[in-house]
Amino acid sequence: xxxxxxxxxxxxxxxxxxxxxxxxxxxxxxxxxxxxxxxxxxxxxxxxxxxxxxxxxxxxxxxxxxxxxxxxxxxxxxxxxxxxxxxxxxxxxxxxxxxxxxxxxxxxxxxxxxxxxxxxxxxxxxxxxxxxxxxxxxxxxxxxxxxxxxx
Amino acid sequence: xxxxxxxxxxxxxxxxxxxxxxxxxxxxxxxxxxxxxxxxxxxxxxxxxxxxxxxxxxxxxxxxxxxxxxxxxxxxxxxxxxxxxxxxxxxxxxxxxxxxxxxxxxxxxxxxxxxxxxxxxxxxxxxxxxxxxxxxxxxxxxxxxxxxxxxxxxxxxxxxxxxxxxxxxxxxxxxxxxxxxxxxxxxxxxxxxxxxxxxxxxxxxxxxxxxxxxxxxxxxxxxxxxxxxxxxxxxxxxxxxxxxxxxxxxxxxxxxxxxxxxxxxxxxxxxxxxxxxxxxxxxxxxxxxxxxxxxxxxxxxxxxxxxxxxxxxxxxxxxxxxxxxxxxxxxxxxxxxxxxxxxxxxxxxxxxxxxxxxxxxxxxxxxxxxxxxxxxxxxxxxxxxxxxxxxxxxxxxxxxxxxxxxxxxxxxxxxxxxxxxxxxxxxxxxxxxxxxxxxxxxxxxxxxxxxxxxxxxxxxxxxxxxxxxxxxxxxxxxxxxxxxxxxxxxxxxxxxxxxxxxxxxxxxxxxxxxxxxxxxxxxxxxxxxxxxxxxxxxxxxxxxxxxxxxxxxxxxxxxxxxxxxxxxxxxxxxxxxxxxxxxxxxxxxxxxxxxxxxxxxxxxxxxxxxxxxxxxxxxxxxxxxxxxxxxxxxxxxxxxxx
Numbered sequence: 196x197x198x199x200x201x202x203x204x205x206x207x208x209x210x211x212x213x214x215x216x217x218x219x220x221x222x223x224x225x226x227x228x229x230x231x232x233x234x235x236x237x238x239x240x241x242x243x244x245x246x247x248x249x250x251x252x253x254x255x256x257x258x259x260x261x262x263x264x265x266x267x268x269x270x271x272x273x274x275x276x277x278x279x280x281x282x283x284x285x286x287x288x289x290x291x292x293x294x295x296x297x298x299x300x301x302x303x304x305x306x307x308x309x310x311x312x313x314x315x316x317x318x319x320x321x322x323x324x325x326x327x328x329x330x331x332x333x334x335x336x337x338x339x340x341x342x343x344x345x346x
Numbered sequence: 347x348x349x350x351x352x353x354x355x356x357x358x359x360x361x362x363x364x365x366x367x368x369x370x371x372x373x374x375x376x377x378x379x380x381x382x383x384x385x386x387x388x389x390x391x392x393x394x395x396x397x398x399x400x401x402x403x404x405x406x407x408x409x410x411x412x413x414x415x416x417x418x419x420x421x422x423x424x425x426x427x428x429x430x431x432x433x434x435x436x437x438x439x440x441x442x443x444x445x446x447x448x449x450x451x452x453x454x455x456x457x458x459x460x461x462x463x464x465x466x467x468x469x470x471x472x473x474x475x476x477x478x479x480x481x482x483x484x485x486x487x488x489x490x491x492x493x494x495x496x497x498x499x500x501x502x503x504x505x506x507x508x509x510x511x512x513x514x515x516x517x518x519x520x521x522x523x524x525x526x527x528x529x530x531x532x533x534x535x536x537x538x539x540x541x542x543x544x545x546x547x548x549x550x551x552x553x554x555x556x557x558x559x560x561x562x563x564x565x566x567x568x569x570x571x572x573x574x575x576x577x578x579x580x581x582x583x584x585x586x587x588x589x590x591x592x593x594x595x596x597x598x599x600x601x602x603x604x605x606x607x608x609x610x611x612x613x614x615x616x617x618x619x620x621x622x623x624x625x626x627x628x629x630x631x632x633x634x635x636x637x638x639x640x641x642x643x644x645x646x647x648x649x650x651x652x653x654x655x656x657x658x659x660x661x662x663x664x665x666x667x668x669x670x671x672x673x674x675x676x677x678x679x680x681x682x683x684x685x686x687x688x689x690x691x692x693x694x695x696x697x698x699x700x701x702x703x704x705x706x707x708x709x710x711x712x713x714x715x716x717x718x719x720x721x722x723x724x725x726x727x728x729x730x731x732x733x734x735x736x737x738x739x740x741x742x743x744x745x746x747x748x749x750x751x752x753x754x755x756x757x758x759x760x761x762x763x764x765x766x767x768x769x770x771x772x773x774x775x776x777x778x779x780x781x782x783x784x785x786x787x788x789x790x791x792x793x794x795x796x797x798x799x800x801x802x803x804x805x806x807x808x809x810x811x812x813x814x815x816x817x818x819x820x821x822x823x824x825x826x827x828x829x830x831x832x833x834x835x836x837x838x839x840x841x842x843x844x845x846x847x848x849x850x851x852x853x854x855x856x857x858x859x860x861x862x863x864x865x866x867x868x869x870x871x872x873x874x875x876x877x878x879x880x881x882x883x884x885x886x887x888x889x890x891x892x893x894x895x896x897x898x899x900x901x902x903x904x905x906x907x908x909x910x911x912x913x914x915x916x917x918x919x920x921x922x923x924x925x926x927x928x929x930x931x932x933x934x935x936x937x938x939x940x941x942x943x944x945x946x947x948x949x950x951x952x953x954x955x956x957x958x959x960x961x962x963x964x965x966x967x968x969x970x971x972x973x974x975x976x977x978x979x980x981x982x983x984x985x986x987x988x
Contacts (some may be wrong), residue, residue, distance in 0.1 A: 228487075233966055243392045281462060
């Protein structure tokens, strides 16, 4: 059995995400919030974020699938996403939300449409990485005493 | 930070609007502000969880809630169970501002808004609605660590109000205030000492001319602003000129053109202003729902406590008998600017008139006109040049009322004209109504007995007008020749606008600036760390938290907090933004013991009502009843926005 050091993998993943701008210092703060009393805090937050965002996107889908998209209905949803992703520390996704706002202010429907798609794309990328993180985290937690660095 | 135990009389309640915590139940001073009870409201569960974790790291006691309605019911159920509320702005079930309004008015808790929207307009809106802070997502730990200052400030301010209301009557209170001051000092000393309570000399009789004051540099390097009557008058004028909706600090500052005054000073003052307006509106709203004429009338005469303020009034009122229901209706109608047939006060008027006419020379000539309110208006127009169009009538009202009460001659002197007296009487009636109401039933707003709002015998004005007011009233000895202009004041045209104008005129005749002259904004005290110790709930160490968890950074932060706080206070901290208000005491930042300061700040609801009243009128609100029916969703803005 390979001495898979999940922790190292996880650390590397987070590092790359930070470097590439998928995560920012806000996420680092979240990591710092994790401690002995809340050992699964980051995992919990990521899971909540993914679940919650998925729900919001469903609502966005509903609006976007209308014959005539009423972006006024999209606004609060994107705003909500913006709040979530920036609190979690996901700057790329947040930037996409900001762009949406800019297109909205400019009354650029096409721009809004593309921005929404961008938000979704960014979220998908992020979610994939998060899922990997969660898996690694679970492996780490499940590693038990077998792992030299495991818990 | 090590602090000594507060030397406060046991059982003394540090009123904090909502909190009923006793000092001794508060978080142990040396662990302050650990144990701060925070309620977080956000429909975003991810944010909620993160905030919860952060706040717990700050050793606060956190309750999270994802629905505004649920949060409100939680707050109502657990009165006194929270110290501060943090709420998101955009929530599906209720607008965050609405929640802010409710919380501010019903529980009088500090509310911190937060949002991913950090645009200036959004932040401004939050401030306008009375938020004591506005956090922009992502919220950082450092920001959350600072929230306790809002709680402290609010509690201290309200405590001062309470102290003010009773201090003059009871030396015990003074002692307690002193104790609290000491505690506050010790608290402050516990930090790096950068924010000691501003123990400025407080002289109730002292009139401040609005000069910038920079004593106690230890607390803050910035000059403190004492919002004197004159300064506040200028502020009000500027606000009126700009229109409430457009009255942003920068423009106000420009209009005021006071050397040395900063935009920050104005901003914080404006915030207080808005706060009071909101409260006022709510008060009025509730007031309109209370229509027990007898209850209003009855106590009036039996209220011996009214003291100097009420003396003359009582005489007048006694002469006229109970205040007829029509009076109340009339008053309400006037306030609502609704045409009312019953505006003319009945019997009472005559008596009052008679007395009034007996008096002095210095009177603002009132037009003989029909409705009392309208007559006042006319009066206003006549003296418009003298009276600045201050929208903040509450102040004038309070001051006027005080003047009224404290100066017998003033009362009579005020009115050459029957109408004038009527108007004055109206004001008195209102004040007394408020007073009575307060005495009879706690303000709905301030249901908590410990609430700072306290109807004191002295001033007509409002609950928070405490003894301090009385003293001030007596201070204004010049009231002899002062003219109380109580009535309606509308800056522009007096046709329909009615505002209460109370003015404490000094020896000079008809001090034109009257209206708002007297007292500045009923805002709260600027100083962050004024006396009364803050009571938090019993502190409980978060189980399991590593003791040093956030201490280091926290400690550091604490050290820097005062400065930060000062900076953020925009003139509040240590800055005498507190308006002397009724007491003609300008010294706001004064020491912890300064009753005045507290009183200044706390116009509490009655004053707020007045304030709102005036503002509404000034803005010439469209409808007939701007205030009550229109209780705006958006706080202050709502008032004006008809």
